[in-house]
Amino acid sequence: MKKTYTVKRLGGETGDGKNETDSPLPAVxxxxxxxxxxxxxxxxDAKAPETVFRALWDEQYFYFRYEVLDxxxxxxxxxxxMEKVMGSDRVxxxxxxxxxxxxxxxxxxxxxxxxxxxxxxxxRQFNWDWTCPGxxxxxxxxxxxxxxxxxxxxxxxxxxxCWFEKGGxxxxxxxxxxxxxxxxxxxxxxxEDWISWINPGGDVPDFHVPAAFGELQFVED
Numbered sequence: 001m002k003k004t005y006t007v008k009r010l011g012g013e014t015g016d017g018k019n020e021t022d023s024p025l026p027a028v029x030x031x032x033x034x035x036x037x038x039x040x041x042x043x044x045d046a047k048a049p050e051t052v053f054r055a056l057w058d059e060q061y062f063y064f065r066y067e068v069l070d071x072x073x074x075x076x077x078x079x080x081x082m083e084k085v086m087g088s089d090r091v092x093x094x095x096x097x098x099x100x101x102x103x104x105x106x107x108x109x110x111x112x113x114x115x116x117x118x119x120x121x122x123x124r125q126f127n128w129d130w131t132c133p134g135x136x137x138x139x140x141x142x143x144x145x146x147x148x149x150x151x152x153x154x155x156x157x158x159x160x161x162c163w164f165e166k167g168g169x170x171x172x173x174x175x176x177x178x179x180x181x182x183x184x185x186x187x188x189x190x191x192e193d194w195i196s197w198i199n200p201g202g203d204v205p206d207f208h209v210p211a212a213f214g215e216l217q218f219v220e221d
Contacts (some may be wrong), residue, residue, distance in 0.1 A: 003198050003214035005008035005176075006034045009221060010056040010063065023138045023149050027064055032052055033065070036217050039178065042199040043120050051091075051178050052123055061151040066091040066178075070145035073111055074181035074190055080127065085109070085116035087190070089150055092177040094207065097161040099173065101210055105160065107132060108179070111146035132156065170218040175208050 010029060033054035037129040041048045050069040057063065068091065076087020088110035096104035101122035108116040115137060119130035140146060157163040157172060164171050178195040194205045200212035 001037075002130060005036050005055070005197075005214065005216050007055045007062070007216050007218045008033055009219065010058040013080045024061075024136070024151055025149070028086045029056060030065055032056075036176070036197065039176075039195050039197055039214075040199060042191060042201070043195050043205045044193055046162075048149070048195045049180065053197070057154070059154075061153055062157070062172075064093065065147065065149045067147050068111075068162060068178065070180070072182045073104045073141065073146060074144070075110065075112060078154050081114045082116050083116045084112075087181075088112075088114070088179075088182045090116075090173070090179045092175075092179070092207070094175040095157065095160075096212065096213060098197065099169045099210055099213070101208070101213075105130070105132065106117055109148055109150070110138055111139055111141045111148070113137045113148070120208070122208070122210070123195070137169070156199070158182070172216040172218075173213050174216045175207060175214070177212075188207075203207045 020199065026055065033056050036053040039048055039051040052067040054065045055063060070089055074089050076084050078087060079086045085108050090108050090110040092108045093104045094104055094106045103121055106118050108122060109173055117128040117130060117132045135150065135154045137148060137150040139148045176197040182191045182193050184191050196207060196212060196213055198214050200209050
């Protein structure tokens, strides 16, 4: 049975979200969202640092928020978003058109708000030119880690074929992930590890498999 997360309907006002410092939702709204903290290291025998995910929705948008505990935030360098994000700590959301991942989409977002977006097909057939229509993110880098809020128009999911309804219940087939990097002392290198909502199994770290996806279920109250 697939893991599920309940996305509650938003009540109250939203912010304007006109720039990268203005979150679209006030703190009181996020307090009403379901808290998802069920993240783990699938391929490392250790307790994962805290990762919290929350999501809400209204008639226009899917809102999401990651809260990440990280005392050693790594920020990659590079000439473009791909190089910066791939070298950084980051949070990720994947969503798909089908359980077999014939077509799915990835959003990888670092603590600065740099975004690596792509369209892809199983297994790892990437279209790096894709961008997520209407995606906005608001990052917040802190002493104990970082937070990242974002929103995506519901119409984007509909246009991509990722919006599902069954018995009056709307849902997304989605994966929630985190890349956890750390500086290796005296080595000048970065240790890379991987955190997931769902343990997809396998001997080699890989989120790009059907077993890594659950459901985000949209409810009215």
